[in-house]
Amino acid sequence: MSKKVKDFGIEKSLKNLGIKDDNKGTSVGGKYFASGKVIESYSPVDGKLIAKVKTSNEGDYEKVIQSAQKAFQEFRLIPAPKRGGNRKTIRSKTKRI
16 A cells, blocks of 8 residues: 555554455445445545445345344344344444444
């Protein structure tokens, strides 16, 4: 990565975000996968490659939908007061991002 890009803190920012040289564009439960085409992202500062992301295809979307449906079936069995507590925990964690 060029000196100019380093000066803007892009390397540190990408590391903090968990972005690697090659990334998969779909995730379920912390597991990343993708079977589609690759998108390359270039820096507008110097035109150098920042990272690549493999896109999702129809099969990947089906996996996500199936996982969400399964999670819903499990989550709806949790008593409402406990679900409310889970929402507060999630909200507090996302505010830190």
